[in-house]
Amino acid sequence: MNRDDCLLRPLAEGDLDLVLAWRNSDRVRACMYTDHLISEEEHRAWFRRSQEAPFPATLIFEYRGMPAGLKSFSQVDRTSNRCHWGFYLGAEDLPRGAGSAMGFLALEYIFERQGFRKLCAEAFAFNEGSVRYHTRLGFTQEGRFAAHVLKNGCYHDVLCFALFSDTWQENKAALAARIFTAGGSL
16 A cells, blocks of 8 residues: 555545445445434535534545545544544445555544544444454554444444554554555555
8 A cells, every 4th residue: 555545635515425325335334333324414414513523523535536435533522632533435446455544544633633642432343344453553442332232123232442642653653664565454
């Protein structure tokens, strides 16, 4: 993965149709807390709320100039200097390592440009790919919410993760070397 091929930029109104298609795809909805089909009206309301954030908190990941995924930051607490993130790759057939590149850029953004101290994340326990993703990016599992979210008629456990800015700084160079090399991924 070449770092020059990857970019994070703020979500724009022109992205909305594509992002709605991603959000409503079976592949993305399978791992989201809410899995109903999102209406155009609901999607536009989500966009308006995202534009009220104190900093660009919903970002499009581009690979080679094409929108490929979304990163969002929520539950912003400047007093405790922490927030949560969510994400998905919307485009299919991306090269191996695209998700890792998106994660790296988002970590760089939230810790270095926005100055947060702690980034929190949650993943369904059944979502082994997301659990591995967080671990490989340097997150530590902090807890487990048992039978926490009703999805498809069953209650599912949710794992809680966190990454601190000092740990990010310690691991950044090694992480970049693993992701942004020929054939690199986590």
